[in-house]
Amino acid sequence: MSETTETLESRLSRIHEALEADDFVIIEEVLADLEPAEIALLLESLPLNERARLWERVPHDVDGEVLLHVRDEVRTTLINDMEPHEIVAATAGLDTTDLAELFEDLPKQVAEDMLRSMDELQRTRLQETLAFEEDSAGRLMRTDTVSVRADVTLETVQRFLRWKSQVPDNTYLLMVVDRNGVFMGVLPLSRLVSQDPELAVADVMNTDVDSIPVTMHSRELATLFETHDLSTAPVVDEQGLLLGRIVIDDIVDVIREDSDQALMNLAGLDEEEDLFAPVISSAKRRAVWLGINLITAFLAAWVIGRFEDALEKIVALAVLMPIVASMGGIAGSQTLTLAIRGMALGQISRTNSNWLLRKEFGIAIINGILWALVVAVVAYLWFGDSRIGAIIAAALVINIVAAGIAGILIPLLLKRMGIDPALSGSVVLTTVTDVVGFMAFLGLATIFLL
């Protein structure tokens, strides 16, 4: 029985020190204690040089598992450090599902070598798995299901399992199929071991089970596992034929990657990005996002440029105008985040979006007026001109209300256009709050102060 595990942070500094001191004893000691997924986290936390040196020390029998657990970009850095025959060896122990996940990241030559090293059955299976779309149940499913017939007794099932002797540790239930292999229900092991052995499987099995079509998207699968508290689900084809099973371990990874993606996309980042990617390639990717935002910034500048007259005459306008834009941006991003989360959970649709719009409008009116008053008073005290106070107050209310409405409408529109609102919602929103903010403030000033 192992003790509670050390934190990643403390392992990281131990490994770091050991790498600097070339102390391979400590490195191997730390590695021996770790699951492949933990080694993956550790490798991801190291700069390229140190990563390569640690990777050399990882025991070869877990190489394949570790490759599975690292982010796509990190995987490429690791594979680049391996000889073709090492890669083939590392992946030899993996099952088809895992192999398919790695396969498309392999250099072409290695992929061919690997195919050649497989037997006919393995090759066919891999090709079948690769034929399913990425992120579909077909790609996620495992084929190590244990299935039994409904008309036999629990006693017979037990004898069958003992004869089989090897049952995967993460088998929590058996699949019940008819003579044609059509899925009928599941027999939880907890029932098999606690019910009368004379009973037939049909008497004990659970038929109220969601069978997963092989094309179902992993995100939908995750929701199903979460809301139904599933541990395993059967995957079937169009005829209801049992093809395999989805296990909760794999769904946990889907859930984590999914939320990771939402967070990273909001900042225009790719969730597969290597924390220690080379400067040049990171810079390239991020440059695109900065470029898109620069267009927004120029648009805002152009709007300001329309009001050069007002700015030349009243310098207070230049001083105060960022306040209007910035408050709109903050208010809008609150509404946008709420909407993006709600849409990801499937909780926002045309049915309730009107109601939501009214609610956000109400909040914007209240907060707009509240902070407009505060800003008006400060502006008046600062510049001694009550008209400037009145104008910034009006502009602030207009911009915060526009932000609230845009925060709901933009993601709905983007989604209808088939664009991920988490990725592009914030740029579009900023454009709206900048343009409306500067235009309202400087426009009102031009009308009333010049």
Next chain:
Amino acid sequence: MSETTETLESRLSRIHEALEADDFVIIEEVLADLEPAEIALLLESLPLNERARLWERVPHDVDGEVLLHVRDEVRTTLINDMEPHEIVAATAGLDTTDLAELFEDLPKQVAEDMLRSMDELQRTRLQETLAFEEDSAGRLMRTDTVSVRADVTLETVQRFLRWKSQVPDNTYLLMVVDRNGVFMGVLPLSRLVSQDPELAVADVMNTDVDSIPVTMHSRELATLFETHDLSTAPVVDEQGLLLGRIVIDDIVDVIREDSDQALMNLAGLDEEEDLFAPVISSAKRRAVWLGINLITAFLAAWVIGRFEDALEKIVALAVLMPIVASMGGIAGSQTLTLAIRGMALGQISRTNSNWLLRKEFGIAIINGILWALVVAVVAYLWFGDSRIGAIIAAALVINIVAAGIAGILIPLLLKRMGIDPALSGSVVLTTVTDVVGFMAFLGLATIFLL
């Protein structure tokens, strides 16, 4: 065998229409098909009025489960619609862990009624569970473990389970304890059913298992379940005595809530917020965040105000200055998001932060220079003054580099001060990029153009 489930969105519109038409047949039809967690999602997606009307129709035997699955704020709206005796009835079927989760949200009178309606044993158990800290393993664990002794045969275990007859469906493994109840290992049901019944539990059990101290934080637990692909983990006290088990179903909820929190906190929102909270209470909560950001905006305005001279003489400065601030903000938030994610995964610590800082510095230099050139050319073409182009280019490089450094240092500093970087990182960062941006641009202009 039920067919693949309808999406939440289509159910939502069916329920919505049915509520409008007062068609209770359809409502009950939809509800009958749903798991408590799905009813919870549905209730959360409805405005308060409709939510109350649907809640009345939810079958009473799942009331308690539904209450467990909704967000804290939504729970309050539902509980407010119930009579005290209804609440007590709804929670009667729940186990201690679930009861403890609800307990602190109940009106005081109801909580007392509930305690009075319990028997001595239930009351003691509830009080013991409540004594553990929130988000600790003690609060999450279930006490429905099935434990066996190491020295008996698998055959005996089977007889014991058949005599017991009721084993929870989500029992994937049995706990092995010694005569004093000290945890020794686990016996996966998959081994129990496939190994020779003559073998002793000790020969078949898995002793390489992490036992969870009752004080472990749920976030740490989630990482452990993820990296070790666990389905169930034993919870022990300081003496190693088995207290209960943590099941993957509950961990999935922890993972989802955790990532939800990161996303919402970045926008200054509470992840427990009701999508349809009353306007007044939502406005109140969000006002705080706007107020904090207003301070930042005023600080930026104050910086601009120091350069009134320059702004009065060269109006182009007012037109171009938001570009400098905004590009810094975007670049900084990319670095900040990467750092926050890395810190949440435990992948960033003092060990590698220097390396990361150098990397982000390099990216900032490259992207700073790249976009500075673009902006310089546009500014020159726009205002026909090459000095303005040169100055904005210099300011842009300075601000993007400052943003990159701040994006790493701010979250590290906040964390060391015990402040959640996801919550306050973005405000602090914006302050830096606004102040540095305006100061660099207007300051350089004052020096070289006036």
